[in-house]
Amino acid sequence: MANPFEYAPAPESRSIVDVAPSYGLFVDGEFVDGSGETLKTVNPATEEVLSEVAVGTEADVDRAVRAARRAYTRVWGPMRPADRGKYLFRIARILQERAREFAVLESLDNGKPIRESRDVDVPLAAAHFFHHAGWADKLAYAGLGPDPRPHGVAGQVIPWNFPLLMLAWKVAPALATGNTVVLKPAETTPLTALLFAQVCQQADLPPGVVNVVTGAGETGRAVVEHADVDKVAFTGSTEVGRSIARAVAGTRKVLTLELGGKAANIVFDDAPVDQAVEGIVRGIFFNQGHVCCAGSRLLVQESVHDEVIASLQRRIGTLRVGDPLDKNTDIGAINSHQQLERIRELVGIGEAEGAQRWQPACDLPDRGYWFPPTVFTDVSPAHRIARDEVFGPVLSVLTFRTPDEAVAKANNTTYGLSAGVWTEKGSRILAIADRLRAGVVWANTFNQFDPTSPFGGYKQSGYGREGGRQGLAAYLKGASH
Amino acid sequence: MTHVLDPGTLAAGTRPGPGPGTAFDDVTRSDAALRAFLHGLPGVDQVGAEQRAATLGTRSIKTTAKAWAIDTAISMVDLTTLEGADTPGRVRSLAAKARRPDPADPTAPAVAAVCVYGDLAGVAREALAGTGIRVAAVATAFPSGRASREVKLADVRDAVGNGADEIDMVIDRGAFLSGRYLEVFEEIVAVKEACGGAHLKVILETGELVTYDNARRASWLAMLAGADFVKTSTGKISPAATLPVCLVMLEAVRDFRAATGRQVGVKPAGGIRTTKDAVKHLVLVNETVGADWLSPDWFRLGASSLLNDLLLQRQKLRTGHYSGPDHVSVD
Numbered sequence: 001m002a003n004p005f006e007y008a009p010a011p012e013s014r015s016i017v018d019v020a021p022s023y024g025l026f027v028d029g030e031f032v033d034g035s036g037e038t039l040k041t042v043n044p045a046t047e048e049v050l051s052e053v054a055v056g057t058e059a060d061v062d063r064a065v066r067a068a069r070r071a072y073t074r075v076w077g078p079m080r081p082a083d084r085g086k087y088l089f090r091i092a093r094i095l096q097e098r099a100r101e102f103a104v105l106e107s108l109d110n111g112k113p114i115r116e117s118r119d120v121d122v123p124l125a126a127a128h129f130f131h132h133a134g135w136a137d138k139l140a141y142a143g144l145g146p147d148p149r150p151h152g153v154a155g156q157v158i159p160w161n162f163p164l165l166m167l168a169w170k171v172a173p174a175l176a177t178g179n180t181v182v183l184k185p186a187e188t189t190p191l192t193a194l195l196f197a198q199v200c201q202q203a204d205l206p207p208g209v210v211n212v213v214t215g216a217g218e219t220g221r222a223v224v225e226h227a228d229v230d231k232v233a234f235t236g237s238t239e240v241g242r243s244i245a246r247a248v249a250g251t252r253k254v255l256t257l258e259l260g261g262k263a264a265n266i267v268f269d270d271a272p273v274d275q276a277v278e279g280i281v282r283g284i285f286f287n288q289g290h291v292c293c294a295g296s297r298l299l300v301q302e303s304v305h306d307e308v309i310a311s312l313q314r315r316i317g318t319l320r321v322g323d324p325l326d327k328n329t330d331i332g333a334i335n336s337h338q339q340l341e342r343i344r345e346l347v348g349i350g351e352a353e354g355a356q357r358w359q360p361a362c363d364l365p366d367r368g369y370w371f372p373p374t375v376f377t378d379v380s381p382a383h384r385i386a387r388d389e390v391f392g393p394v395l396s397v398l399t400f401r402t403p404d405e406a407v408a409k410a411n412n413t414t415y416g417l418s419a420g421v422w423t424e425k426g427s428r429i430l431a432i433a434d435r436l437r438a439g440v441v442w443a444n445t446f447n448q449f450d451p452t453s454p455f456g457g458y459k460q461s462g463y464g465r466e467g468g469r470q471g472l473a474a475y476l477k478g479a480s481h
Numbered sequence: 482m483t484h485v486l487d488p489g490t491l492a493a494g495t496r497p498g499p500g501p502g503t504a505f506d507d508v509t510r511s512d513a514a515l516r517a518f519l520h521g522l523p524g525v526d527q528v529g530a531e532q533r534a535a536t537l538g539t540r541s542i543k544t545t546a547k548a549w550a551i552d553t554a555i556s557m558v559d560l561t562t563l564e565g566a567d568t569p570g571r572v573r574s575l576a577a578k579a580r581r582p583d584p585a586d587p588t589a590p591a592v593a594a595v596c597v598y599g600d601l602a603g604v605a606r607e608a609l610a611g612t613g614i615r616v617a618a619v620a621t622a623f624p625s626g627r628a629s630r631e632v633k634l635a636d637v638r639d640a641v642g643n644g645a646d647e648i649d650m651v652i653d654r655g656a657f658l659s660g661r662y663l664e665v666f667e668e669i670v671a672v673k674e675a676c677g678g679a680h681l682k683v684i685l686e687t688g689e690l691v692t693y694d695n696a697r698r699a700s701w702l703a704m705l706a707g708a709d710f711v712k713t714s715t716g717k718i719s720p721a722a723t724l725p726v727c728l729v730m731l732e733a734v735r736d737f738r739a740a741t742g743r744q745v746g747v748k749p750a751g752g753i754r755t756t757k758d759a760v761k762h763l764v765l766v767n768e769t770v771g772a773d774w775l776s777p778d779w780f781r782l783g784a785s786s787l788l789n790d791l792l793l794q795r796q797k798l799r800t801g802h803y804s805g806p807d808h809v810s811v812d
Contacts, residue, residue: 001774003771004553004775005546005553005763005767005772007540007541008543012541028689114540119539183663237520271523271524272523272525272529273529274523274529274531274732278533279529318768327540327541424524444528445528445529
């Protein structure tokens with residue numbers, strides 16, 4: 001029977017956003033032409049070119065770093081901390097006022113559903129600025145020493161999965177602690193960072209405090225390797241993170257890395273099943289699975305495996321995949337062709353290794369980059385889909401029989417960013433969380449973020465924390481957390 | 482355009498229940514067995530359930546979907562008057578409204594039922610003769626349920642004798658909360674028997690049961706005892722119908738059908754006053770149990786003032802402008 005309650009299209013209007021045909025770099029408070037090539041940024045849902053942005057060269061990066069140094073020495077460093085806080089509050093308020101604009105632009109450039117950019121990315125980004133604005137004049141009371149000092153110029157390279165939110169995670173603590181910033185947004189998602197640059201102008205932020213240099217890998221390398229950068233912060237792949245660690249080794253630069261993950265989401269037989277299924281869905285299909293802390297390994301107790309998988313499949317069948325700007329869309333587009341290829345490759349490997357692939361009956365748009373939600377059962381811990389980060393909507397299901405086995409399997413990964421535990425038994429939550437080697441452990445929930453809560457990983461998931469009191473330490477000299 | 486990946490999946494109902502298809506007789510053999518069964522149902526995480534309901538509440542229902550939802554919601558309304566001051570005149574007036582909710586627009590559907598106290602069921606029966614609109618009567622010492630079983634059963638027989646097609650009974654919350662599950666079960670079984678051919682809606686009064694775990698257990702208890710519908714509230718206790726409690730009850734009827742093959746309806750009642758609330762409930766039904774429940778046979782909205790808001794929104798959708806309270810009839 002056809003469903004009589006077919007939701008009519010409910011697209012968010014894109015007229016609220018003014019996308020310029022081309023963008024320069026934001027250096028020293030102004031938009032300036034880059035001295036090199038340009039790159040095109042596309043809407044991954046349609047492959048339509050949205051705009052052309054400059055590719056920052058070494059010379060461009062050098063100009064930006066010099067502007068940041070000047071601003072640090074002359075204005076931002078000496079400024080009264082309470083005044084720095086005022087700027088951050090102002091930025092936070094503007095982000096809220098222009099929330100719809102940011103949400104629409106983020107969904108256009110990234111492919112994520114508007115429901116998520118509207119309800120998660122943008123409000124959280126504003127929350128990070130509010131949170132850190134409050135810290136600006138209270139750093140002496142953060143337990144990080146009596147008079148913690150900033151590093152100076154921070155070079156920050158961020159990923160494409162949460163373009164504005166990762167910007168906020170980087171820029172807000174850096175500014176609150178008195179550093180100035182040269183930010184390199186991801187190659188495929190530069191637009192909200194450029195809109196943020198406009199917000200900096202609107203907030204009358206002193207020139208040079210925030211500089212945005214767009215580009216690809218080479219531009220990022222120039223930021224990281226610039227001799228006058230004091231602090232490097234990177235979020236992205238473990239592979240690039242390693243090369244950055246190598247580049248920074250032996251210099252006086254301070255480094256924080258937030259890299260990949262292969263989180264275990266552990267479901268015990270006494271879990272609240274319906275909410276656990278929601279949590280599994282949220283864990284792996286939120287943001288198309290482009291989440292470093294995604295719950296990509298489901299560890300389910302054998303005695304409830306069939307029941308949980310049946311519920312999960314039924315629930316996945318109700319997910320709405322399609323136009324990211326439609327307010328009822330649950331799953332949007334894969335961010336780039338390159339990422340889509342990687343997902344396809346790993347899914348192919350999963351099948352070749354003998355895991356059972358399941359996808360709901362699926363009808364995807366013809367244009368754009370799309371991948372259906374995918375569940376692999378009969379996965380062994382030796383399979384690559386149980387070890388490699390897919391960074392897409394692909395869930396690997398493994399089973400366990402005892403709590404010890406659950407912990408052993410959960411920790412059997414080169415990563416250690418996040419994990420989830422589902423059980424109605426409080427004592428078990430505490431006991432298991434204590435033994436999981438992961439920076440974040442969620443209990444009976446997943447993928448919840450808050451600026452007051454530190455986020456970061458163990459092992460190949462990186463080092464340093466973002467958010468909370470611990471996150472401030474990353475931007476202050478001699479502060480340990 | 483956005484589309485549901487696989488609209489058939491909700492109908493599949495593959496989840497095995499906590500026991501084999503017809504062997505539920507076994508769980509009601511003793512108080513201990515029933516207690517073990519009800520407490521063995523998967524728990525409900527309060528934060529998670531509320532978050533899920535809130536997320537579904539953000540669905541954007543526009544144009545054709547909204548028009549369908551409004552008409553469907555009207556056809557699901559149990560138009561209710563349960564006041565001490567009710568009179569035959571008031572019931573007749575409500576019946577007239579039930580037959581033709583919008584006097585200016587004959588295309589507006591009729592409601593599902595008129596819900597009254599048992600002594601007025603006969604008046605409603607007469608006023609609704611030949612319309613297909615059902616007469617629902619509350620019984621079993623509604624709303625508190627504090628009377629001896631004989632009185633409750635007599636109440637039911639009286640309402641059925643007066644012509645009620647549907648009986649809305651209340652469970653003994655005192656017995657439920659003190660763990661005397663078998664007593665509650667046996668009472669529902671007895672009421673079901675007294676109903677004869679009338680449909681039985683079992684009111685859980687979730688506002689007094691308080692937890693979602695209790696709402697799930699009470700739903701199963703009522704279904705095991707033969708309920709045709711599980712209903713949230715009397716409307717006399719706050720909170721009455723909320724989205725998360727309705728979600729939990731929908732999950733229960735979904736799982737019960739998967740386990741037994743028998744489909745049970747759901748009726749949120751009390752506190753649903755706006756079109757927006759009603760549409761949110763329909764979204765909840767659509768995405769939790771699917772199209773099989775999207776009809777007045779399986780989903781009802783117990784309400785009084787809701788109907789006028791649905792009619793105003795319906796007029797707005799057709800004419801493009803809001804009219805005002807004088808363009809719908811007062812109850």
